[in-house]
Amino acid sequence: xxxxxxxxxxxxxxxxxxxxxxxxxxxxxxxxxxxxxxxxxxxxxxxxxxxxxxxxxxxxxxxxxxxxxxxxxxxxxxxxxxxxxxxxxxxxxxxxxxxxxxxxxxxxxxxxxxxxxxxxxxxxxxxxxxxxxxxxxxxxxxxxxxxxxxxxxxxxxxxxxxxxxxxxxxxxxxxxxxxxxxxxxxxxxxxxxxxxxxxxxxxxxxxxxxxxxxxxxxxxxxxxxxxxxxxxxxxxxxxxxxxxxxxxxxxxxxxxxxxxxxxxxxxxxxxxxxxxxxxxxxx
Numbered sequence: 485x486x487x488x489x490x491x492x493x494x495x496x497x498x499x500x501x502x503x504x505x506x507x508x509x510x511x512x513x514x515x516x517x518x519x520x521x522x523x524x525x526x527x528x529x530x531x532x533x534x535x536x537x538x539x540x541x542x543x544x545x546x547x548x549x550x551x552x553x554x555x556x557x558x559x560x561x562x563x564x565x566x567x568x569x570x571x572x573x574x575x576x577x578x579x580x581x582x583x584x585x586x587x588x589x590x591x592x593x594x595x596x597x598x599x600x601x602x603x604x605x606x607x608x609x610x611x612x613x614x615x616x617x618x619x620x621x622x623x624x625x626x627x628x629x630x631x632x633x634x635x636x637x638x639x640x641x642x643x644x645x646x647x648x649x650x651x652x653x654x655x656x657x658x659x660x661x662x663x664x665x666x667x668x669x670x671x672x673x674x675x676x677x678x679x680x681x682x683x684x685x686x687x688x689x690x691x692x693x694x695x696x697x698x699x700x701x702x703x704x705x706x707x708x709x710x711x712x713x714x715x716x717x718x719x720x721x722x723x724x725x726x727x728x729x730x731x732x733x734x735x736x737x738x739x740x741x742x743x744x745x746x747x748x749x750x751x752x753x754x755x756x757x758x759x760x761x762x763x764x765x766x767x
Contacts, residue, residue: 524730525739530723533740534747540606541748544613549621555579565623566756567763572622580618587611591745598738605741612748619755630762634755641709641750645716656721664714671707698764705757712750719743 558574590608594601620631648654678694681687694700719742725731726739 523733525726525733525736527723527727529733529736530726530739530743533736534743537605537609537741537744538747540609541613541616541744544610544615545617546613547610548614548617551579552576552617552622563623565619565763566759568623568627568759570623570625576622580615583611583614583618587615594741594745601737601741605737605744608741609744609748612752616752616755619759624759627762630758631755634751634758637754637758638747638751641713641754642716642747645713646720649717649720654717656718660714660717664711664718667707667711667714671704671711698760701760702757705753705760708753709750709757712746712753715746716743716750719746 555575556573560571560573561577563570563572587608590604590611593604594608597604616631620628624630645654654660678691682691719739723739723743726735
């Protein structure tokens with residue numbers, strides 16, 4: 485790298501650092517000052533790796549469909565999620581709990597141990613695929629088409645966000661970050677207050693009433709979908725940074741996982757919204 489190029493990148497890098505920039509994976513990329521003129525990251529490389537992570541998610545779905553029949557042992561639990569009643573075995577419940585815990589562990593490892601991202605990111609996607617299969621084929625049994633509907637809506641949102649970003653209609657500016665910051669802080673504070681209130685006897689009836697309110701649940705789901713969609717814009721902008729500022733090719737894995745993470749999160753939030761609406765209509 486020549487000196488002028490290095491100076492350009494070094495001076496540009498600090499301007500991109502922001503706690504509001506995107507999800508934790510992408511935010512760490514904004515602090516990278518390691519550049520190269522050869523063997524640098526490309527859009528094609530990031531796209532390929534993103535698709536690879538999403539294929540691991542599909543693999544997780546296949547694993548759940550295969551092993552589910554071997555987990556039908558033990559007592560049967562009658563469950564209700566978003567108005568959908570279903571039965572599951574205790575063994576299945578323990579496995580789902582383990583999958584959720586593993587997803588958190590792999591997510592954190594992928595976030596903070598960048599060198600492990602190709603492996604831990606893939607394992608995270610597998611666990612998410614397993615959980616998605618549980619929701620679609622166990623919780624929504626008989627209504628599996630809702631999972632396909634959520635997928636179609638998710639793909640439409642991604643397409644719209646990509647068009648809005650590529651055409652410059654939405655730009656990652658200070659105002660954009662403040663809007664995203666406000667949405668995040670409001671959601672976090674509201675969630676924490678609700679959690680605290682759920683442990684206070686005097687406010688427990690109010691919390692139960694709020695959680696059973698369909699319109700409030702829909703509103704919360706919509707807010708999180710908006711946040712996820714805005715994170716997509718931030719992810720696109722960070723990917724531009726990775727490619728245009730010539731970060732080494734190894735950072736393609738981090739950028740790809742960051743985008744895959746947001747896509748999966750968006751899908752789960754869309755699915756949650758659809759389940760809330762459909763579950764209420766079932767009543």
